[in-house]
Amino acid sequence: MKPILFVTATAKEMKAALGGVCELPRLEQGRPVEFMFGDRPGLLLVTGIGVINTSFALGRVLAGNDVGVVVLAGIAGTFNPERFPLCSACVVRKEIWPEYGLKKDGQVDPKGLGFSLAEIDGNPVWNEVELVSGKSLFESGLDRFEKLPEAVSLTVSGVTATAEGAAAYRNDYAADLENMEGFAAAYVCALVGVELCQVRTVSNLVGSRDSDDWDLRGALAELGRACSVLVR
Numbered sequence: 001m002k003p004i005l006f007v008t009a010t011a012k013e014m015k016a017a018l019g020g021v022c023e024l025p026r027l028e029q030g031r032p033v034e035f036m037f038g039d040r041p042g043l044l045l046v047t048g049i050g051v052i053n054t055s056f057a058l059g060r061v062l063a064g065n066d067v068g069v070v071v072l073a074g075i076a077g078t079f080n081p082e083r084f085p086l087c088s089a090c091v092v093r094k095e096i097w098p099e100y101g102l103k104k105d106g107q108v109d110p111k112g113l114g115f116s117l118a119e120i121d122g123n124p125v126w127n128e129v130e131l132v133s134g135k136s137l138f139e140s141g142l143d144r145f146e147k148l149p150e151a152v153s154l155t156v157s158g159v160t161a162t163a164e165g166a167a168a169y170r171n172d173y174a175a176d177l178e179n180m181e182g183f184a185a186a187y188v189c190a191l192v193g194v195e196l197c198q199v200r201t202v203s204n205l206v207g208s209r210d211s212d213d214w215d216l217r218g219a220l221a222e223l224g225r226a227c228s229v230l231v232r
Contacts, residue, residue: 001141002068004042004230006035007058009049009074009181016220017073017227018044030057032065037230040141043067050157051097051184058188069132069142070189072198073227075219076153076179077160077206079170084151084177084202087218089226092198093133093150096173097183099157100127107172120190129186132197142197144229151176153200155183166207178206199226 008014011027018024018035025033025044030053032043043065047057058070078084102112116124137146154175160166169175182198189196203219 001040002066004037004040004141005032005045005061005065005067005070006037006042006227006230007045007047007054007070007072007185009047009054011046013074013220013223014044014046016223018224018231020224021228022231029053030060032061038232047181050180051155054181054184055188058185059192062188062192062194067194070185070194070196071142071227071230072182072185072196073223074179074181074200075203075216075223076177076200077204078177078202079166079206080151080176081202081205083149086202086204086213086215087222089148089199089201089222090151090177091133091137091145091148092131092153092177092182092200094152095129095131095183095186095198096152096154096175097127097187098154098169098173106168117187118191125187125190127183129183129190131186132195136195137197145197145199145226148199148226151200153177153179153182153198155179155181160206161209163207166205169206177202199223201226 032045035044047054101108101110110127201219201222205213
């Protein structure tokens with residue numbers, strides 16, 4: 001079976017995801033390191049935060065390594081606290097990049113420029129990419145994530161800090177989560193033909209800076225509970 005490439009934006013997320021049940025090798029941004037997921041070989045990669053770091057680091061590693069599947073893990077904000085409350089875990093089934101396209105009157109039309117990001121298998125990619133979820137997790141050897149609820153996530157370069165901005169995003173895209181790397185990872189994987197599974201835990205309510213709406217420590221702990229099954 002081909003190796004797993006396990007990816008996080010930060011070393012803190014990597015240590016939270018896997019470090020609670022095993023010793024991790026030295027982590028350095030952009031540099032893949034070998035790691036064993038039980039009896040399955042793998043690589044660990046800390047990309048750095050955001051779409052630029054993620055695209056560059058992940059693209060470079062995939063160009064030089066033949067991997068079977070990529071797992072992206074990290075924290076995210078929630079637009080939908082009823083279904084995805086603080087410290088809950090989920091699998092992202094679709095990533096949306098709301099910043100791509102023609103921006104007019106507060107709306108962004110991904111087809112407004114007339115240029116798609118790419119064509120994959122004859123289909124244009126505008127601002128959405130589907131990820132591995134549901135029954136496809138079994139085929140990818142990631143069936144341990146199959147019981148997690150599925151979410152739709154937005155990828156942004158600037159974290160939404162107002163309730164008005166959060167409401168607009170939720171209404172326009174019917175999104176559950178907000179993160180800073182997911183679309184970049186999904187797009188890179190789609191281009192090279194490698195499946196991506198994304199696991200997120202909720203650290204905050206999107207649009208709020210109130211400390212009562214944040215639980216970073218709890219989200220990181222839940223990330224460990226969700227992801228450590230890969231090495232047990």
